[in-house]
Amino acid sequence: MTGSRMDRHSLAVRLAALVLGVSALLFGAVLAYNYFVSRDIIVNQAEENSRTLGREVANHVAAELRPVEQTVRNIALALEDASLTSGEITSLARRVVQSNKDIFAMAIAFEPYGMAKDRLFFAPYCHRTEDGVRVTELGGPDYRYFYMDWYQLPRELGAPVWTEPYFDDGGGGVMMTTYAAPFYRLQDGRRRFAGVVTADIPLAWMQRVAQDVRLYDTGYSFIISRNGTFIYHPLQELMLNHTIFSLAEERGDSRLWDLGRDMTEGGTAFLERVSVKGGVESFFFYTPLHVGGWSLGLLFPKDEVLREATMLSRNLLLMGGLGFVLLAGGVFLVAGGVTRPLRRLSGAAMEIAGGNLDAPVPASRRNDEVGELTDAFAHMRESLRDYIRSLTETTAQKERIESELRIARDIQMGILPKLFPAFPEHDEFDVFASIEPAKEVGGDLYDFFFLDDRHFCFLVGDVSDKGVPAAFFMAVTKTLLKAVAPQSSGPAEILEKVNEDLAEENDSCMFVTLFLGILDIGTGEVRYANAGHNPPLLLQGDGAQFVPPLNEPMAGAMPGMRYTEQSMVLGAGDVLFLYTDGVTEAMNHDRELFSEKRLTDLLARARTDGVEGIVGLVDRAIKDFARGAVQSDDITMLALKFTGKKGA
Amino acid sequence: MEFTTNKIGGYAVLEASGRMDAVTAGEFEKACGELMDAGETRIVADLTGVDYISSAGLRSILSSAKKLRGMSGEIRFCGLTGMVNDVFTVSGFAAMFKLFDTAADAAQD
Amino acid sequence: MADALRLEALLDNLEALLDFVAARAKALDVPPELAGRVRLVLEELLVNVCNYAYAGSGARGGAEPDSPGLVEVRCLRRVGGQATNLFCVRIRDWGSPFDPLTREAPDTGAGLDERPVGGLGILLAVEMADHLDYCREPDANVLTACFIMNPTANHP
Numbered sequence: 001m002t003g004s005r006m007d008r009h010s011l012a013v014r015l016a017a018l019v020l021g022v023s024a025l026l027f028g029a030v031l032a033y034n035y036f037v038s039r040d041i042i043v044n045q046a047e048e049n050s051r052t053l054g055r056e057v058a059n060h061v062a063a064e065l066r067p068v069e070q071t072v073r074n075i076a077l078a079l080e081d082a083s084l085t086s087g088e089i090t091s092l093a094r095r096v097v098q099s100n101k102d103i104f105a106m107a108i109a110f111e112p113y114g115m116a117k118d119r120l121f122f123a124p125y126c127h128r129t130e131d132g133v134r135v136t137e138l139g140g141p142d143y144r145y146f147y148m149d150w151y152q153l154p155r156e157l158g159a160p161v162w163t164e165p166y167f168d169d170g171g172g173g174v175m176m177t178t179y180a181a182p183f184y185r186l187q188d189g190r191r192r193f194a195g196v197v198t199a200d201i202p203l204a205w206m207q208r209v210a211q212d213v214r215l216y217d218t219g220y221s222f223i224i225s226r227n228g229t230f231i232y233h234p235l236q237e238l239m240l241n242h243t244i245f246s247l248a249e250e251r252g253d254s255r256l257w258d259l260g261r262d263m264t265e266g267g268t269a270f271l272e273r274v275s276v277k278g279g280v281e282s283f284f285f286y287t288p289l290h291v292g293g294w295s296l297g298l299l300f301p302k303d304e305v306l307r308e309a310t311m312l313s314r315n316l317l318l319m320g321g322l323g324f325v326l327l328a329g330g331v332f333l334v335a336g337g338v339t340r341p342l343r344r345l346s347g348a349a350m351e352i353a354g355g356n357l358d359a360p361v362p363a364s365r366r367n368d369e370v371g372e373l374t375d376a377f378a379h380m381r382e383s384l385r386d387y388i389r390s391l392t393e394t395t396a397q398k399e400r401i402e403s404e405l406r407i408a409r410d411i412q413m414g415i416l417p418k419l420f421p422a423f424p425e426h427d428e429f430d431v432f433a434s435i436e437p438a439k440e441v442g443g444d445l446y447d448f449f450f451l452d453d454r455h456f457c458f459l460v461g462d463v464s465d466k467g468v469p470a471a472f473f474m475a476v477t478k479t480l481l482k483a484v485a486p487q488s489s490g491p492a493e494i495l496e497k498v499n500e501d502l503a504e505e506n507d508s509c510m511f512v513t514l515f516l517g518i519l520d521i522g523t524g525e526v527r528y529a530n531a532g533h534n535p536p537l538l539l540q541g542d543g544a545q546f547v548p549p550l551n552e553p554m555a556g557a558m559p560g561m562r563y564t565e566q567s568m569v570l571g572a573g574d575v576l577f578l579y580t581d582g583v584t585e586a587m588n589h590d591r592e593l594f595s596e597k598r599l600t601d602l603l604a605r606a607r608t609d610g611v612e613g614i615v616g617l618v619d620r621a622i623k624d625f626a627r628g629a630v631q632s633d634d635i636t637m638l639a640l641k642f643t644g645k646k647g648a
Numbered sequence: 649m650e651f652t653t654n655k656i657g658g659y660a661v662l663e664a665s666g667r668m669d670a671v672t673a674g675e676f677e678k679a680c681g682e683l684m685d686a687g688e689t690r691i692v693a694d695l696t697g698v699d700y701i702s703s704a705g706l707r708s709i710l711s712s713a714k715k716l717r718g719m720s721g722e723i724r725f726c727g728l729t730g731m732v733n734d735v736f737t738v739s740g741f742a743a744m745f746k747l748f749d750t751a752a753d754a755a756q757d
Numbered sequence: 758m759a760d761a762l763r764l765e766a767l768l769d770n771l772e773a774l775l776d777f778v779a780a781r782a783k784a785l786d787v788p789p790e791l792a793g794r795v796r797l798v799l800e801e802l803l804v805n806v807c808n809y810a811y812a813g814s815g816a817r818g819g820a821e822p823d824s825p826g827l828v829e830v831r832c833l834r835r836v837g838g839q840a841t842n843l844f845c846v847r848i849r850d851w852g853s854p855f856d857p858l859t860r861e862a863p864d865t866g867a868g869l870d871e872r873p874v875g876g877l878g879i880l881l882a883v884e885m886a887d888h889l890d891y892c893r894e895p896d897a898n899v900l901t902a903c904f905i906m907n908p909t910a911n912h913p
Binding site for chain 3: 669670671699701703706707730731739
């Protein structure tokens with residue numbers, strides 16, 4: 001096991017990361033969804049609340065001012081009666097002010113020379129003082145009221161108007177507004193404009209209404225006039241001094257300017273913006289007041305509105321966080337529980353892989369996959385141990401057999417004559433033989449011996465099978481040959497006798513090919529017989545040719561075979577080359593055979609090389625040809641040279 | 649506006665009084681024109697009686713001064729008080745014309 | 758009664774407008790020594806309105822379609838910074854958007870010959886008022902000129 005217990009790549013960590021990551025994602029999504037949904041609900045609720053509140057304020061203002069409007073319009077109607085005297089008109093105004101606590105002052109202003117032909121001005125003005133209602137004349141050289149907005153606007157519009165609010169210089173800085181209604185009289189049969197009735201209304205109560213509007217903690221309201229002038233705003237310095245437009249330009253806030261325009265045009269909207277007072281992100285609602293073209297604005301900080309949603313989300317986040325920590329603990333515990341036996345198992349596996357098959361496999365106490373894996377692993381270790389034990393035994397057995405085979409092979413090779421020069425006392429002839437055993441035990445044999453002083457017997461054979469039985473067969477054949485040969489008249493008889501003996505008890509149906517020759521070392525005559533063996537090569541002059549084959553059967557397969565004896569005479573220097581098919585059937589990697597042709601070509605000019613040289617030449621040629629390809633058969637060669645010299 | 653004229657040395661003294669505003673400014677230009685028509689090219693405008701002047705008044709002064717310049721003449725001022733003095737300073741007229749306390753000072757040399 | 762006068766924007770009405778402001782200033786306890794400056798500023802601004810506000814545009818501001826446009830002056834007192842009392846006059850016209858304060862000031866250092874006749878009005882108004890600002894309302898131009906009423910607070 002490498003790395004720390006909680007390696008970054010360990011299964012437990014990966015498992016935990018996956019589970020925790022997915023849960024965190026899920027939780028985050030739920031939290032976000034919850035926040036946005038609850039925020040939506042709360043914002044909708046806030047909008048609904050502000051609409052309700054706006055309606056309430058508007059209704060409140062309307063309830064205060066509608067009676068004043070009604071009163072003024074009634075007076076205007078009453079003034080259409082041309083029979084009213086100036087005294088009656090003045091006392092009418094006085095009575096209105098006396099009986100209407102909401103009205104601070106009333107003026108009834110006539111058109112120039114409208115009341116009397118000799119009076120330019122007639123405009124009695126009744127206003128409340130500490131000592132009761134006082135009456136004064138408004139008109140004068142310094143106050144040509146015909147040009148005043150309160151006079152001009154109703155005249156031009158032909159309808160009552162609310163003037164822009166103003167601070168009354170007489171009333172100690174009380175904010176006032178004036179409601180002015182035109183009145184008409186019939187003149188020359190036509191209804192003509194005759195003057196204006198006005199009522200001055202202090203607005204302190206309206207400011208209190210606006211001030212008393214409670215919106216969350218620090219929310220506030222403001223009221224602007226038709227021209228955008230602040231009639232009420234919690235920032236005192238804005239009141240009457242600023243219009244929403246001058247404020248917007250001062251602040252470079254074109255959005256505020258657009259909002260002011262919509263407000264003064266009687267729009268209603270709910271939106272988000274930064275408040276003028278305090279400069280905090282706020283919700284902003286505005287709606288017309290239905291009096292004087294005024295508009296009410298309500299601003300309340302977003303975070304106060306969303307406090308509940310934020311709180312809810314924070315609690316959820318806290319709970320979620322706690323749950324997440326618990327989950328993390330649980331996941332690590334479970335993951336650790338799952339992987340701990342795995343880690344132990346892995347440790348045991350490493351030890352077993354290191355060769356210690358007796359390393360204990362941790363006991364499994366579970367019924368889950370890890371338990372199964374542990375059991376399977378224990379079983380595997382048992383099987384492995386059994387297998388290795390049996391393999392060890394088999395290997396030992398095989399090694400023993402192989403060693404025994406090697407010994408058999410050594411014995412087999414040991415029975416072949418290996419000492420050269422074999423007959424240093426004879427210079428009439430020379431003989432050399434070699435056997436290159438294949439990996440498997442083969443059945444090639446060669447032999448040579450004197451039958452008497454003159455006759456030298458030589459042979460090469462090849463048992464048809466391989467393995468231990470072939471080795472035995474070869475040993476038997478060689479022993480038989482050597483036993484039979486001295487009591488026989490010639491090569492054919494030797495082969496016939498050996499065939500009889502081999503075939504007699506040959507249940508395994510083995511056989512052997514044999515070429516056997518007997519050289520008269522005095523004359524060079526060779527008598528020979530061939531039991532199915534490859535024809536030898538005769539190296540004579542500048543050539544090599546096969547000794548003509550007789551095609552007679554192999555020895556040992558069937559009793560009662562007859563062999564024909566042949567003979568030839570070797571000249572001085574002639575060489576007879578005997579071999580087994582291991583030579584001509586040697587193979588290279590391309591599965592080509594060495595072939596008889598290569599052999600004859602090779603030996604054609606090799607006669608003078610001497611027997612050892614000839615055998616060595618062929619041996620090297622075969623090795624060059626095979627280039628390391630596995631040798632599948634024994635390679636056996638025997639070269640006999642007749643020198644023609646007389647014995648010493 | 650009201651104007652009276654008299655003569656101190658080589659200078660015709662134009663005593664103005666009242667307000668030189670958008671409504672009355674033309675009257676000053678007209679009074680100067682009458683002096684020029686009478687052959688006067690060196691004029692002292694005594695503004696002691698003028699309590700108000702606006703850009704319209706300045707414009708008529710400038711216009712008259714340019715005409716006098718064309719006749720190789722000159723206009724000088726004296727008796728600037730209150731806001732008239734302020735307006736002359738703010739508008740750069742104080743640097744453009746020769747100003748004196750009294751008509752007698754202005755009519756020297 | 759409300760402190761606003763609205764008349765047709767004609768030079769013929771200039772006197773009436775200026776007299777109204779003078780009367781309101783007196784009623785609002787504006788020191789008499791300010792009267793000249795107030796009148797100068799108002800004259801310059803009103804002349805400007807009369808000459809340019811409705812040039813090339815149809816009359817607006819509640820007047821009859823074919824008559825000249827209207828101009829309104831409104832007087833008020835307000836508390837300015839450093840506890841100063843301000844007397845303010847607000848001039849409103851319903852002409853096309855135009856801010857006279859952004860016009861380039863004439864070169865007051867120029868000599869007589871290179872001096873153009875005119876252009877001095879706005880300069881005088883700017884110099885003589887303590888505060889002067891322009892604001893565009895959706896359908897009107899609003900110029901507000903303010904004067905410090907208790908100069909001792911500003912000039913100790």
